[in-house]
Amino acid sequence: xxxxxxxxxxxxxxxxxxxxxxxxxxxxxxxxxxxxxxxxxxxxxxxxxxxxxxxxxxxxxxxxxxxxxxxxxxxxxxxxxxxxxxxxxxxxxxxxxxxxxxxxxxxxxxxxxxxxxxxxxxxxxxxxxxxxxxxxxxxxxxxxxxxxxxxxxxxxxxxxxxxxxxxxxxxxxxxxxxxxxxxxxxxxxxxxxxxxxxxxxxxxxxxxxxxxxxxxxxxxxxxxxxxxxxxxxxxxxxxxxxxxxxxxxxxxxxxxxxxxxxxxxxxxxxxxxxxxxxxxxxxxxxxxxxxxxxxxxxxxxxxxxxxxxxxxxxxxxxxxxxxxxxxxxxxxxxxxxxxxxxxxxxxxxxxxxxxxxxxxxxxxxxxxxxxxxxxxxxxxxxxxxxxxxxxxxxxxxxxxxxxxxxxxxxxxxxxxxxxxxxxxxxxxxxxxxxxxxxxxxxxxxxxxxxxxxxxxxxxxxxxxxxxxxxxxxxxxxxxxxxxxxxxxxxxxxxxxxxxxxxxxxxxxxxxxxxxxxxxxxxxxxxxxxxxxxxxxxxxxxxxxxxxxxxxxxxxxxxxxxxxxxxxxxxxxxxxxxxxxxxxxxxxxxxxxxxxxxxxxxxxxxxxxxxxxxxxxxxxxxxxxxxxxxxxxxxxxxxxxxxxxxxxxxxxxxxxxxxxxxxxxxxxxxxxxxxxxxxxxxxxxxxxxxxxxxxxxxxxxxxxxxxxxxxxx
Amino acid sequence: xxxxxxxxxxxxxxxxxxxxxxxxxxxxxxxxxxxxxxxxxxxxxxxxxxxxxxxxxxxxxxxxxxxxxxxxxx
Numbered sequence: 001x002x003x004x005x006x007x008x009x010x011x012x013x014x015x016x017x018x019x020x021x022x023x024x025x026x027x028x029x030x031x032x033x034x035x036x037x038x039x040x041x042x043x044x045x046x047x048x049x050x051x052x053x054x055x056x057x058x059x060x061x062x063x064x065x066x067x068x069x070x071x072x073x074x075x076x077x078x079x080x081x082x083x084x085x086x087x088x089x090x091x092x093x094x095x096x097x098x099x100x101x102x103x104x105x106x107x108x109x110x111x112x113x114x115x116x117x118x119x120x121x122x123x124x125x126x127x128x129x130x131x132x133x134x135x136x137x138x139x140x141x142x143x144x145x146x147x148x149x150x151x152x153x154x155x156x157x158x159x160x161x162x163x164x165x166x167x168x169x170x171x172x173x174x175x176x177x178x179x180x181x182x183x184x185x186x187x188x189x190x191x192x193x194x195x196x197x198x199x200x201x202x203x204x205x206x207x208x209x210x211x212x213x214x215x216x217x218x219x220x221x222x223x224x225x226x227x228x229x230x231x232x233x234x235x236x237x238x239x240x241x242x243x244x245x246x247x248x249x250x251x252x253x254x255x256x257x258x259x260x261x262x263x264x265x266x267x268x269x270x271x272x273x274x275x276x277x278x279x280x281x282x283x284x285x286x287x288x289x290x291x292x293x294x295x296x297x298x299x300x301x302x303x304x305x306x307x308x309x310x311x312x313x314x315x316x317x318x319x320x321x322x323x324x325x326x327x328x329x330x331x332x333x334x335x336x337x338x339x340x341x342x343x344x345x346x347x348x349x350x351x352x353x354x355x356x357x358x359x360x361x362x363x364x365x366x367x368x369x370x371x372x373x374x375x376x377x378x379x380x381x382x383x384x385x386x387x388x389x390x391x392x393x394x395x396x397x398x399x400x401x402x403x404x405x406x407x408x409x410x411x412x413x414x415x416x417x418x419x420x421x422x423x424x425x426x427x428x429x430x431x432x433x434x435x436x437x438x439x440x441x442x443x444x445x446x447x448x449x450x451x452x453x454x455x456x457x458x459x460x461x462x463x464x465x466x467x468x469x470x471x472x473x474x475x476x477x478x479x480x481x482x483x484x485x486x487x488x489x490x491x492x493x494x495x496x497x498x499x500x501x502x503x504x505x506x507x508x509x510x511x512x513x514x515x516x517x518x519x520x521x522x523x524x525x526x527x528x529x530x531x532x533x534x535x536x537x538x539x540x541x542x543x544x545x546x547x548x549x550x551x552x553x554x555x556x557x558x559x560x561x562x563x564x565x566x567x568x569x570x571x572x573x574x575x576x577x578x579x580x581x582x583x584x585x586x587x588x589x590x591x592x593x594x595x596x597x598x599x600x601x602x603x604x605x606x607x608x609x610x611x612x613x614x615x616x617x618x619x620x621x622x623x624x625x626x627x628x629x630x631x632x633x634x635x636x637x638x639x640x641x642x643x644x645x646x647x648x649x650x651x652x653x654x655x656x657x658x659x660x661x662x663x664x665x666x667x668x669x670x671x672x673x674x675x676x677x678x679x680x681x682x683x684x685x686x687x688x689x690x691x692x693x694x695x696x697x698x699x700x701x702x703x704x705x706x707x708x709x710x711x712x
Numbered sequence: 713x714x715x716x717x718x719x720x721x722x723x724x725x726x727x728x729x730x731x732x733x734x735x736x737x738x739x740x741x742x743x744x745x746x747x748x749x750x751x752x753x754x755x756x757x758x759x760x761x762x763x764x765x766x767x768x769x770x771x772x773x774x775x776x777x778x779x780x781x782x783x784x785x786x
Contacts, residue, residue, distance in 0.1 A: 061742040093767070093769045259747070279765075284770075292755060294757040389760055390761070494777060496772050
């Protein structure tokens, strides 16, 4: 039996993903639509020996050409012709949801309506007569609950049945005489002039749909029609009809068609849905009275953010510590078995050190994603966007939704950058990605801890706090600058749906966490592995030099680059090398100092390579040593020999300038790899790297030279 | 007639005119805000965005955007 190809479609927040997860479980594949940054989810499952392949289309309100998601959806429906489209509908919100349904019907899709969340609809007092609705629309209507198995059997049975006998219901749509007549006029010309033109995929769609889209001034369709070279007569008559609409209705054709669609829906609703006389106050509204309250909203938001961090780091840090210990042990085992040599160094310092250093963050990232998924699925994130909007608006001209990625950036810029996906507007999304790395992530804390302890023991807390604030200030200033330059005049208007609160399902949240986390593992992991090898090679060559010494290529590069950092107060080659390594992961800066100054973890002064440790593992012990496990090792910031070595190199002022530089300069490799992935272009990570370097250089310069002038 | 931004909570209103251009006007209409549609104000705290009820769903609308939507009492 051939497999059936189906697609899931519907508005955002209607339970599409829940249904998709229920069907496919872990047998799903997440990727991007060809050439687009839009996520594409596919999976297969079996029902009564019938193989079914399902694609989860992006959540849309409409099928215009104005957003990438909508173009992806309609191109898929036209080009790939899935046998059945399962249109998931939030029953509590049926009237607005049917707007998309209508547009899919216009496209000639073979639709099954899955009414979801009937419980909420009943709570609201809505009574939906699904048989009546089905009769009026000419498509099957099934009641389901995506969170449990209600209606699942009936839905699948209907899908299989409908796939065998497709029903095209173009004739069910009634848009009033005026609109219908004009559509037919254009349709006729299209059929005469353009039919049989197989070069353009658009002609796979019904001519009535093309006519409708032309009247709506759809830029993509107009372009494709023009490219056929035979469009003159069609476009002329479209122009004429549009003029006629303006004269008759005093409004454009576009608005008249929208009205006609809503009019048709209003008719459907009045015949198939009974609404309550008085609006009932829902539980969601009651919660919102507190959560979105004028004065309580922000304290509640801050409390939830604080809890998010507390949980992430309390649970994630020790787990990261275990991974770190495992890698250290692995490194030691490899060294012990292979003995000293080139290969050992390659495996231990290069691969285990580089990749292990990044994997340490996996638990934190997964837990953060889990909590984020729970907040998102419950509907709270939309409230957070609402609450933060007034501040973001005044300060940077971004809307409230942009604040969420920035908050996540304090934990790690990688999930922060990924969370920009919730911003529909691409420009706002790119802008937010560019400023997220300025949020001081957890990997930078070890650097502050080390230098803070060495130079500012009395005010260490304040020094670290000032760096966090500096990061936020720089982010806000840069956002304001970008908004006035490269993203000029492109402020996205703010309208978004506030979904009702829902209890998130464990399965949904876990799958959500997994798919995001695995992407981090795969993509960032491969790139980091490659770069680890490169850095290792540069540190080991030419043959015979001590690993990461001044004679190695790394050392030579550091020596060559050090004059660049001279004006910032840290012109030693070791400082430059630490900056280069820090590009891999910022906490590596600390371990690099450990190696370069030849101070071992036991403080005896033995070199790191003979200890069988690697640059990353020795340094990461620094911030975590005390809490992970009672260890005999001394963290670098508590190592008197190390501290005195550092104190000879830096002054308090240059140490501060150095920390400022570490805070602001080029995002770590994982972040850049994520920006590359999310923007689908090398341009943005390259730009992010370039401009953050410039900003870091400028701010450090001001701090150091200004400090000198003030006599520090 | 007044702008949506001036409306008070629990007002039932009818949209008279949407003074937004092309793309955003279309987006609003897809979400249920178009000439002659009926809405209810759920929240209007100044400053900050508004929450309105549109055909049973809740929408957040930026204050700046609300200023360009004209409404009148139902």
